[in-house]
Amino acid sequence: MTHYHWGIIGLGDIAHQFAAGFKSEKSEIYGVAARRLPKVQAFAEEFSIPTVYETVEDLLADDVIDFVYIAVPNNVHHQYIMAALQAGKHVLCEKAITMNSAELTEEIALAKEKNLVLQEAMTIFNMPLYLELKKIADSGTLGKLKLIQAPFGSYKEPDPTNRFFNPELAGGALLDIGTYAVSFARFFLSATPDVLFSNVLPFETGVDEQSITVLRNQKDEMATVSLSFQAKMPKQGIVAYENAYITVDEYPRADKAEIVYRDGHKEIIEAGNTTEALNYEVQTLIETVEGAKNRTLPLTIDVIRILDDMRRFW
Template sequence: MATIKWGIIGLGDIAQSFADSFNSEQAELAAVASRSLQKAQEFAERHHVPKAYGHYEALCFDPEIDIIYLATPNSHHAENIKMVLNAGKHVLCEKAMVMSAAEFKEVHELAKDKNLIIAEAMTIYHMPLYKQLKSRIKSREFGQLKMVNAMFGSLKEADPNNRFFNKELGGGALLDIGVYALSFVRFFLSSQPTELQTMAKLYETGVDEMSTIQMRNEHNELSSVSLSFRGKMPKQGVIVCEEAYITVLDYPRADKAVITYADGRTEIVEDGDSASALSYEIDALTQTLLEVENLSFIDLTRDVTNLMDQSEKLWGMDLTK
């Protein structure tokens, strides 16, 4: 049985969870890298990884590695993606994959030139629940799709030095939690929004603290996103159709939804397992490489990146400067 060998660059908290999510005989975590060799060795020992590198480039040029998971800060993603692609490796990059539409175009074109896959580590695209819901919506089981809304609020410590508010590290609510909300919205919309209006309150460091975004596409489907870094809100998504609406709580890794019909009846839908969200990502990209089939949802990543880019420009915010 063929095995896809993975590497990890950037060994923070999310990388710890990612390393714990390998449970398939077809996917092996074979090497990790940090700027600190000691940190890489400690990580490798903890997760039983055969190889540890103290330089990112050394892992990139390891001939046994097929694909690299990038878990570095947002501001380093584009540079790191290019480094991995130029070494001839496929990439799964933490969200937000890049910080601007210009960066997306650059890395996407390089991936195509190299005949390599790049993908964003967006759990929403791989949860079994969403595949079922999208199929039922597309079949018009609930009538025509009318609206998709998402909110996400997190109470972060008001410290201008931490990464959440650090402009140099790609901080701000949009790039951290907003990418989930916009990915949820775009996943269910029939097409990319063509109209966008937005308002934001910027933090003292120049990144977005909270915002609202309203959109409409060519199918006259409306959508809205509400975000906050200084006020807790539910991670709630609502999909509105003519004859029912679907409510999803904790939507980044959801395995349960409630359908409320026009007559008041409710239906609970359960599919998948929230605890396996990262395993679904690993399995999807592993199968993509084994079957030479593009299942990376890169077009949705492009669309979401463009929406984030438009919003930041309307706020007068440019994180790439």
């Protein structure tokens, strides 16, 4: 059995989560690199990672590394993705994978040229619960999809110097939490939607503080996406069909959902485990490298295009 080696680029909170919970029979975390070497050394010691690289370039030049997990700020995702692909590494990059569709198109072209796999670390596309819910929806028992509601509100201290509100660091609700809400909607929609309407309230730095968006596709399936960085909202996704509706609480890493039918009876669907969310992303990338269809990338392409279109309205 092939055994793969991961290299981590970046030391943010999500990188700590990735390393702390990493479980994979087919792979291991082999090395880590970031800008500040003392922090890299501390990170490697904390998570028993055997190799510390002085630079990202050193990590990418190491032939032992098969996969690169990129966990740096959004504004430099493209830079590191292109470098990793150019170095011949398969890439799992944190959300939002790119700033825009133009960057993603360039990355996909390079991945194809190099015969490499590129995927976004979007939990919603990898959680077993969503795969199970999609099977149920595709069976036809729920009827035609009508409406989706995808709210996401998170209160951030209104500090212009914080990365959440810093335009130089690709701040704003859209790229931080909005990508989850749009991904939730896109996962259940049976065809690519268009943005019918989107309105934004900007923060003083110019980034988006809150917004409301309406999506609709050619099958007349519709979705609303509501985002805020100054008001906390329950992360409860609702997917309404003719015969029933699905509610998913804490939808970014959900492992449980409820289906409520028109006659009032309820069904609980459980699959996977919230605590293993990042490992499902690892598993999907390995399966794709080993020949499975890249089922998440087409969804990612649509989501990034939708984010582009929302900003055009703004």
